[in-house]
Every structure is written in C-alpha cells, then in structure tokens.
Amino acid sequence: MNEDRLSHIIKAALSGDSTLVVKNANVVNVFTKEIMHADVAVYDDTIIGVGSFSGKNEYDAHGAYLCPGFIDAHVHIESSMVTPASFSDIVLEHGTCAVIADPHEIANVFGAAGVRAMRSLSDGVPLDVRFMTPSCVPATKLETSGASLSAEDMAQLIAQGVTAGLGEVMDFGAVARCEPDMLKKLSLFDGKIVDGHAPMMSGLMLNAYRAAGPATDHEFSTFGEFIEKLRAGMYMLLRVGSAANDIGAILTRIARDKLPTDRLMFCTDDKHIEHIMREGHINAIARLAVKCGISPVDAVCMASCNAARAYGINDMGAIAPGYRATMVLFDDLEEFSVRDVFVSGKPYKRPAHAAAPRCFAEIPQFYDSVRYAPLTAESFSLFTDEYADVIKLKDGTLVTELVKRRVNTENGVYMPTARLNKLAVIERHRATGSMSVALVEGFGLAGGAIASSVGHDSHNIIVVGDNDSDMLAAVDALKTCGGGYCAVRGGKTAAILALPIAGLMTDAPISQVIQRQHELLNAAKLMGAYGASDPLITLSFLALPVIPRVRLTDIGLFDAAEQRFIYVGNGRKKQ
Amino acid sequence: MNEDRLSHIIKAALSGDSTLVVKNANVVNVFTKEIMHADVAVYDDTIIGVGSFSGKNEYDAHGAYLCPGFIDAHVHIESSMVTPASFSDIVLEHGTCAVIADPHEIANVFGAAGVRAMRSLSDGVPLDVRFMTPSCVPATKLETSGASLSAEDMAQLIAQGVTAGLGEVMDFGAVARCEPDMLKKLSLFDGKIVDGHAPMMSGLMLNAYRAAGPATDHEFSTFGEFIEKLRAGMYMLLRVGSAANDIGAILTRIARDKLPTDRLMFCTDDKHIEHIMREGHINAIARLAVKCGISPVDAVCMASCNAARAYGINDMGAIAPGYRATMVLFDDLEEFSVRDVFVSGKPYKRPAHAAAPRCFAEIPQFYDSVRYAPLTAESFSLFTDEYADVIKLKDGTLVTELVKRRVNTENGVYMPTARLNKLAVIERHRATGSMSVALVEGFGLAGGAIASSVGHDSHNIIVVGDNDSDMLAAVDALKTCGGGYCAVRGGKTAAILALPIAGLMTDAPISQVIQRQHELLNAAKLMGAYGASDPLITLSFLALPVIPRVRLTDIGLFDAAEQRFIYVGNGRKKQ
Numbered sequence A, B: 001m002n003e004d005r006l007s008h009i010i011k012a013a014l015s016g017d018s019t020l021v022v023k024n025a026n027v028v029n030v031f032t033k034e035i036m037h038a039d040v041a042v043y044d045d046t047i048i049g050v051g052s053f054s055g056k057n058e059y060d061a062h063g064a065y066l067c068p069g070f071i072d073a074h075v076h077i078e079s080s081m082v083t084p085a086s087f088s089d090i091v092l093e094h095g096t097c098a099v100i101a102d103p104h105e106i107a108n109v110f111g112a113a114g115v116r117a118m119r120s121l122s123d124g125v126p127l128d129v130r131f132m133t134p135s136c137v138p139a140t141k142l143e144t145s146g147a148s149l150s151a152e153d154m155a156q157l158i159a160q161g162v163t164a165g166l167g168e169v170m171d172f173g174a175v176a177r178c179e180p181d182m183l184k185k186l187s188l189f190d191g192k193i194v195d196g197h198a199p200m201m202s203g204l205m206l207n208a209y210r211a212a213g214p215a216t217d218h219e220f221s222t223f224g225e226f227i228e229k230l231r232a233g234m235y236m237l238l239r240v241g242s243a244a245n246d247i248g249a250i251l252t253r254i255a256r257d258k259l260p261t262d263r264l265m266f267c268t269d270d271k272h273i274e275h276i277m278r279e280g281h282i283n284a285i286a287r288l289a290v291k292c293g294i295s296p297v298d299a300v301c302m303a304s305c306n307a308a309r310a311y312g313i314n315d316m317g318a319i320a321p322g323y324r325a326t327m328v329l330f331d332d333l334e335e336f337s338v339r340d341v342f343v344s345g346k347p348y349k350r351p352a353h354a355a356a357p358r359c360f361a362e363i364p365q366f367y368d369s370v371r372y373a374p375l376t377a378e379s380f381s382l383f384t385d386e387y388a389d390v391i392k393l394k395d396g397t398l399v400t401e402l403v404k405r406r407v408n409t410e411n412g413v414y415m416p417t418a419r420l421n422k423l424a425v426i427e428r429h430r431a432t433g434s435m436s437v438a439l440v441e442g443f444g445l446a447g448g449a450i451a452s453s454v455g456h457d458s459h460n461i462i463v464v465g466d467n468d469s470d471m472l473a474a475v476d477a478l479k480t481c482g483g484g485y486c487a488v489r490g491g492k493t494a495a496i497l498a499l500p501i502a503g504l505m506t507d508a509p510i511s512q513v514i515q516r517q518h519e520l521l522n523a524a525k526l527m528g529a530y531g532a533s534d535p536l537i538t539l540s541f542l543a544l545p546v547i548p549r550v551r552l553t554d555i556g557l558f559d560a561a562e563q564r565f566i567y568v569g570n571g572r573k574k575q
Helices: A003-015 A084-092 A104-122 A151-159 A172-176 A180-188 A203-212 A223-231 A248-256 A273-279 A282-291 A296-303 A305-310 A468-481 A510-526 A535-541 B003-015 B084-092 B104-122 B151-159 B172-176 B180-188 B203-212 B223-231 B248-256 B273-279 B282-291 B296-303 B305-310 B468-481 B510-526 B535-541
Strands: A020-029 A034-043 A046-051 A058-060 A065-068 A070-075 A096-101 A128-133 A163-169 A194-196 A235-239 A264-267 A327-330 A338-343 A387-393 A400-406 A408-410 A413-415 A420-426 A435-441 A448-452 A461-465 A484-489 A492-498 A550-552 A556-559 A564-568 B020-029 B034-043 B046-051 B058-060 B065-068 B070-075 B096-101 B128-133 B163-169 B194-196 B235-239 B264-267 B327-330 B338-343 B387-393 B400-406 B408-410 B413-415 B420-426 B435-441 B448-452 B461-465 B484-489 B492-498 B550-552 B556-559 B564-568
Touching (some): A003 A034, A003 A046, A003 B172, A003 B180, A020 A327, A046 B203, A065 A296, A070 A235, A070 A264, A070 A282, A070 A305, A084 A096, A084 A104, A084 A273, A104 A128, A104 A163, A128 A151, A151 A163, A151 A180, A172 A180, A172 A203, A172 B003, A203 B003, A203 B046, A223 A235, A223 A248, A248 A282, A264 A282, A264 A296, A264 A305, A273 A510, A282 A296, A296 A305, A400 A435, A400 A550, A420 A468, A448 A510, A448 A535, A461 A468, A461 A535, A468 A484, A468 A492, A484 A510, A492 A510, A510 A535, B003 B034, B003 B046, B020 B327, B065 B296, B070 B264, B070 B282, B070 B305, B084 B096, B084 B273, B084 B510, B104 B128, B104 B151, B104 B163, B128 B151, B151 B163, B151 B180, B163 B180, B172 B203, B223 B248, B248 B282, B264 B282, B264 B305, B273 B510, B282 B296, B400 B435, B400 B550, B420 B468, B420 B550, B435 B556, B448 B510, B448 B535, B461 B468, B461 B535, B484 B510, B492 B510, B510 B535
Parallel strands (some): A020 A058, A070 A096, A096 A128, A128 A163, A235 A264, A387 A435, B096 B128, B163 B194, B235 B264, B387 B435
Antiparallel strands (some): A020 A034, A034 A046, A327 A338, A387 A400, A408 A413, A420 A461, A448 A461, A484 A492, A556 A564, B020 B034, B065 B327, B327 B338, B387 B400, B420 B461, B448 B461, B448 B484, B550 B556, B556 B564
16 A cells, blocks of 8 residues: 555544445454454445444445455456456356456467456456466477467566466476476466466375475365365365366365365366356355355355465455455355445446457457468368277267277278268467368267367367368358357358457457357257267367377377377378 | 475475485374374475385484474564574574564664664574564654664665564554654555554554554453454464563463464563573463463464464475475473474584674674763762652552652752662763653662663663762773673672673673573662562663653653653753
8 A cells, every 4th residue: 555545544444434334244254253243334445444333325234244355266267258357247246356367378379468468458347357377388399379488478477567476387297307497487486376286196296296386276076185285285276167066075074074274265267157147156166165064154264365365365355454345245155145246345336348458559469369371171181091090079078088980081081971070270370380180079060060269278270070161161260250169050150259359258248258159059059069068168178188088289189198199280191 | 496496306205305204293284283193204404295204314203293383473582682593592492493573672773784783693593583674763752762764774674685574563653643654664565564563452543553554463461452453354463471471361262262263373572581491482372372272283373384374484384395394393282392393404403603793794883882972970960859750660560650759959959868769861872962860769779770771662771770970880881891781889890791782682602691680680689679570671661651651761751641751851950
C-alpha cells in the first residue's frame, strides 16, 4: 500500500467510516476457525473491521455465510477456450475470485509474448489472475512448437512482474538428469513457489524432485500417493476438473484420519465452461469435501487462505482488517450455493463487456496464428506396407495402444478402409512444412473430417477424417477463421468454433461458444464418432507425446513407451 | 540453490548417497503432524530423505525425537549483553537454531551502521540470525539518541539484504496520526513481515493498526486480548522472557478451546543469559505449552515451522527433502531436554571461538562509543525548592510513581537526604553536554553509586547514587572501559562489567559476564539496593520515557502520563 492509501485506510478504520457494511453475516474466521455472527466494514477495496458496524451503504446478509474469495490453485485458462475476461465471468458466479494460472498453452504458440498477452488480457478483469511461468516450452523435442521459453525469458517475466512462480515441472526426466537448462530454471525460482506435476512419483525420485524445488502436486490418484507427497512437504492440490475428478476417497480418508488440512487446496486444472456452469467451480470441490467429512470451515480454508498463503496472495484468504474485501456469500457451507460475491469492496455484477482488444501489440499474429505450408489432398497420403502401424483408441481414457492392421495399398500408398481413419498433424506456427500422417482406429468418422488448432502441447493442427479432401477442407477452414475446431462433412463445413486468439481462445460470447461446441459434437456424432468420450478432447490430446502409448506429432508417429519415432512424416516409403 | 548445488542434491537424493544418516529417530512431521520412526538422510547441509537409509556416517538417535530446529520469533540480542557468537553458543545448546532479531538497541547507538554491524557479527555464527529493521530509532523525541534510522536507511538495508522485515512498531501513535515518516516506513515494507507491539490495543485502534501493516504481536496479557488479536489476523508470539512470562493461562485456554495453533509461535524478547542457562530458551516455552495441554507436535510446530513460515525462512521448519538439515534431537516431547543439535547437516559442538573482531570498519567508535562532555561533581547538582519532584520506585514492576518530598536545600541546591538517591542521565554519544538530574525514592543506595551505558532506549549513561563524587567516579569508570555497568563504593570501584561494543555488548567469555553480573549485584546489595527487583534492570529502564509514570532522560524529568517535561536539565533554579 502506498502512503496515501495507507492514510485513508487507517483513518477509515479508526473512525469506522465505511463505504460498505455487510450486515448480519456468519463470517468464517480462517485464523481461529470460528464462524462469527458479525458485520464486516469495508472502506474502498479493503476490509477495515469485523464486529458491530453500521454505515450509509449497508448490505444485509441475512445470516448467510461470508467467506474469503475462493481460489483455484492451478488452472490453464486457455483450455476454457475463452479469454480471461469471459473466464472471469463464468467462475466469479461460483465464488472463485482468484486463480493461479499456468499459460502453458499460449506460451507454446507465442512464447514469452504469449504469457505477457495473457497478463495483459487479465488486467482489469474482476477475477484476480496470477500467472506462473510455464516451465516446459517447448514441452518436448518431439514436436515443433511455435515458440520456446528460455531461462532468460523467464528472468525477464519475473522482473516485469508478469509471473510469480514456476509452472508445473512436467519434465521430471530433465530434473533427474540434471539437465543444465532445467537446473537454470529451477535455480531462477529459488525462494519462489514452483509447481510440481509428479504422477505416480515416489521414493527416492520424489525426494530428489521435491529437494530440487517443486513444492506442489495435483497429480495423485491414491491416498498412498497423496500421503507420501504430503509427508515429503508438498502442498497438495485436490483437483476436480472435467477429466480428473477421482478425489472422493482421498478426501474421505483425510477426514477420517483427521489429517491437518493447512497444506491442502483445490484446483480444476482443466474444466470445460459448460461443466463449470452446470456443477460449479472451486465451490463444487468444497461441496465434495464437506460431503466426504471435511469440516465446513476447513473446506473454506482449503478453498481460500491455504492457496493464498502458498502462492503469496498476501491480501486475500481472510476476512480481517487490511485484507482485500473480496468475499463470497454462501447460502450454507454444505452446498456452497453462491448468494453474492464482493470484489474489492463492491457487489459483483457480471459486467457488460467491451470487446476484447482486436490485437495485442507485441504479437502481430495475435489473431492470425495459423500458418502452414501449402497443402493439397495429396499431402495427406500415407506410405505403408500391407501391415500398417495404427493408433488404437480406448474408450474412457486418453491412453492409446499401438496395433498392426492389414490395409490395402496402391504403390505403397494407403487406400481407405472403413474402420480406420487418417490422422495428420501439420506444423502451423511458421509454415515449416513439417507434417505427418498416421492411422487411427476407434475414432469412427465416416464421410468427413474434424480439424483443430488445439493440439497439446505444441498446438499444431491436428486433423482426423476418412478422406483426404475433407481433411484438407477442414484444415483450410481453420486457416480462414484463425484456428479453432472445424467439422467438414461431404465437402461442406458442418460446424465451426473459431478460436482466433493464438488458435486457442475466442472473445465471442460464452453462449455462442457453448452453442458451437454442441454443433461440433453433433456433427461428429452424425459422422459416426463414438459417443462415450468427447471426440474434440480426444483429438486434441492425440498429439501429446508424453501420454502412453502412441501419439502423432508433426514430426512423426511416436512410441511413448519405447521413446522412439516409429516413422517420420507420411510413413514408410517402399525402398 | 544455485545450479551446482542443485545438481549435487538431486544426485544424492536419487542415489541415497548421504554425508550423514540420523538412524532410528522419532521424526516429527510438521506437515501431517505425525511422529514417524525413520532415518533421516542428509547430504552436505540438506535433508535428502526421510525413510529407511544407511550410510558411511551414521548417528544413532536411539528413538529420541527429531524436530526441526527451534526458532525464537522475536529477540533483542544486545540485551543479552553478549555478541551474537556468544548468544549462539548459549541458545543452540537449548535447541534454538534460528532467531528473528530486532537490533533496536545498537541502532539507537550507531544507526544503520549498527544494524550492519550486528549482521556482520552474526555471519558465520552457527545460529541462523535474521534481522528485522528497527522501526523506531530514535525511539522518541524526548531523549537524545546516538543515531536515527530513516526510511531511506531502511530501503538501503533491505536492498543490501541485511534486514527482512520491519521491527516492532512501538509508536502506534505515529500510525494513528498517519505521520508521514511512519507511513513511508510501513509502505516500504508492504508485502514483507511487519512486527507489531500493541499492548492493550483493541477495537478500532487494533483494526487500524493491523490494516496498516503490523502482523504480529507479543504484548498481550489476557486471553481476551490474545483472541481478539488472533481473530484480527495477527500472528501471536507467546513470550517467556526474564521479565514477561505470564502466558500459562492463555496456553491452557488455547488447548481447552482447541484453537488452531498454526499462527502461534514462541519468543523470548529479552531473557538473561543466566536464566537461559538455567531454564532453557524456546524449548522452555514448548515445555510450558505441553504442560498447559497443547499437543507435543503442535508445540513443536509453534516452536519451529510456524515462525519459519511467518518470517520467510523457507528452508527451515521441517524435516523433509530439500530443507536444511538443522534439527534438534530431544529426549522426549514433554521436558524437551536437548540430546543433540544438528546444524546444517553436522552435529553441533560448541566452537572454541576465535576472538570477536576488535573493530567493525564502518564504525570507528565501535569499541569506544562512550563520549560525554566534561563532568565534575558539581555537574550532579540538583536545583529544587523544598518540595522536590521525586520518582518513586515500586517493587516488582518497572512502572514508577511521581511524588513530592520535602527536602533540604542550600541556595536552592538539593542537600542529600538518606531515603532519596540522585539519578542522572548524561548524553554519551556525541558529547553534546545534555544531561539532567532527578531524585529517586526506593533505590536505597548508601555510600556509593551505580552507572550504566545501557539506558533504554537511547542508551545514554544513567547513574544512581547518594553522593556526587561516587556518581562521577562511576560514570568516568564507564568511559575508561567503553561502557557497561559499574558500581563505585566509597570512592572505589566495587564491581564492573565492561560492555565495550557500543556500550551494550562484550565479547568476553560468557562465564566472565555472569561472574561480573554477580559481583555487581553483590555490590549493589552491600550498598543497600533493594533485593526484590534486579537493580541493574531497574536502573536501565528508568530512562525509558514510554513506560509510566515518570522517567528521566538526558533532556529532563518526564511525566509520561501527562506527556510533558516536569523540568529540564538539573532542576528548577530559583528566580
């Protein structure tokens, strides 16, 4: 606080002169873990007292429960496909007032400038967005990303106040091998918060990883894994997102064993806007926690102050003098239905947005990031012998299998087969011409193609289809709209969701985004895509080479189990 | 951690190669609040694993309790009268491995250079000493201090990494009045830890004070005061020092009400070295806490990790991979008797000290700070009418009364009376000639004088006696030895404790310091000083104008209740 503001706050607190009094609330005190019937006096954006107050501007809480604003400890905003402003609209209505965001996706497209763009897009938004520095850009050397983020870039982002800590360190191999670049990054963030990402990590590896810096984890699936990491000193982020939500048993065990909860917090990581609107956000995890036996006040702390402390949001996480008056009023502490939200001392109303900026000065291609070398239908040819390597999808999981299938060929070129689709990944950042083609079983498209510029983690174009011309049409449609998702059926665009910002996000209204997603899913279904899993998510993750077992990057078909390319480009040509 | 160290730690953790294994310990896990039978593997100064380990260098704990090194959250090292090196020797044997030190005393003598001197004297000492920036130097405008500490000085101390936060903000009047200099200091430490000092503070004033920045308090005497401050978001420092130790009832209530203890920690503030050696240090407070019903593991957390988190000592406060291997082995978690201490991975042995540096380059008068204008016995004359204003001591408290006593005078000059002593304060930093004289009842000296260069908070010379020539002799003896305490009886030096560093500390052996203190107390007793209170402490606090009701500074006799000088200098001369 500067001296002027300090002086105003001190005078207001001394006199009790407020700009807002929230009367008759059941206030959750995170320090004593009491629920106290009290009024909360606010001056400007700051809480100046909890007790008995009156003022010119009173809000009657009628005994509802006033909590510190909830915090999502780990989220990728880009994966919501909307801008931080729209994301803010969605989550604030559920009481999430701050997020720790890892702009990993846009960093893979635009590098440090992309991170700065996310910062810039978040400034002035009611949601308090704190950014971590994506630690692994490019994610791997197995694909062509749009940008890289060096330790030097990171140092600059810290110096500019853009990022607070280091984002999830996924490349634990690089840590274990003491790769100089990784050590440089870790040492750069010495004394700052470093997020971990350590699925199944245990024993000596966990010791080494923790000692190296990563101090949080959100990738655990059993209580045994949870407790080992907690004992080792990791902050534990209990995650309920769209894909991952299996923490009920762990929460129940935490409650049963009366474990301390002060190092536990909540996160969503990735949660679709439609799911958020239906189920809630961090409040949905608090609801689950209470259902599992966690005390309501502990759940509130896990949803607020624990994250605030871990991530250094010093003025959030409590309702006490000097804290920012960003608070949520819940009808109760079981369902956590939001009655009202206060942001920086004012009742929150969903704002009527001005349009997002049409460009971000630092990135000329901000709205025009889809650039690939000229393509024809022939570009999608696949060279193979009669026993082709095929990616086999499994229902209900992103994990794939590698299988051999007998196929028809003509002069060594694959000829369409009903049960297989073609999959292609096309470098789309600098038009290098790098692309590859493979076969996929289990997608089930007939008579069309679906393409996307969201392809984890490098976000090249990924396209699936049963014929080359529809695949080409779908890819070209993406170029026209600046990226997104497109379904082409029988040569015609059946549905399109334009994501023109970096090919990842849109500033279109939320309702329109949801509408377009429905249209895309319908189109996919009409073309025969299996209904159980979301074909759009399935597609976007088929390029991620860190998930077993076999993936396609712009470089080639990669066997993650054996850590080798099965082939590069368009397959094996006959000698 | 730099990259080289990171690489060594990662490799050691991965392989389990250690430089020390503490075998068979009952390890306190502050994250899960479990006590786990385990081995702790250490590489160099860092913990690399807790579990089952063996190594070339094993230490068998035989089931004793291994805890993170204890932390004193608030202490004035100068008040121990020994250097940080000696202080380290004393407290480490009781398991205190880090302290948050407020170098308020030396700052009043030498300003920012004094703070840097304390930093420099603490470097390389086994005890981890973190410094706060003294917030109130000079303490008041009612006395002449040796130096001042401006906001600019503070900014420099932060930039140089000398200090971490702002020391106890005692001048809450300046906060309430929004004095620009105070606001400047507070805003300078925005986002950093600011210590409070808020005796009896409550209600709106507490709200304003807390909102302004101070986030800790150690000046509470009832449970009501404690809980109000805890609710307001203050970290609460439970203090057991030499003078203040009345927290048993509060601890009992905390235990009974099952209050969360994660924002509570321990401090000593001021504790004499003899008391530390007899009773212990932070471990003595842990012992008391457990006796009062606090769970042993919670007491360990209050003594370690809670303070580490509040004061940002990131690598202390836990026994887990990546933390510094600074640990205490206790026989049990009730008495907290120390079996062994490990500092940065090595068993601690009291070092055979090299002598402290004979000077600190930045301060020429480091060992020669006692400088006053020429004095004669006549300088101690007191001018008064037959009803003199007298400071009346009360047994068992530092609080005094103001009384009128009928006295003999000759030409308006006070003539000695058996039941009264003379008290004088003499500016001793820049030989300005500023001095004052008053009468004190209840000290009881006969046939001698006691002088000291420790006179809170400005540390001018304060001297008490029944005759002017012994007073002069006692003061002059201090000049000769560079400051300290001196008792003169019948014209001869009866006992002397030289404190040549800033007139506050000595690098003499601890045993000698204790011996000299005993000699001083004996001499005082022989001269008739009342036995109940410590006459040395009583003397040093008679100059502190913030304690009611009446005090003597070098400027004059001050009425703290009415906030005015009763007279200045040597009393009221006849018109």
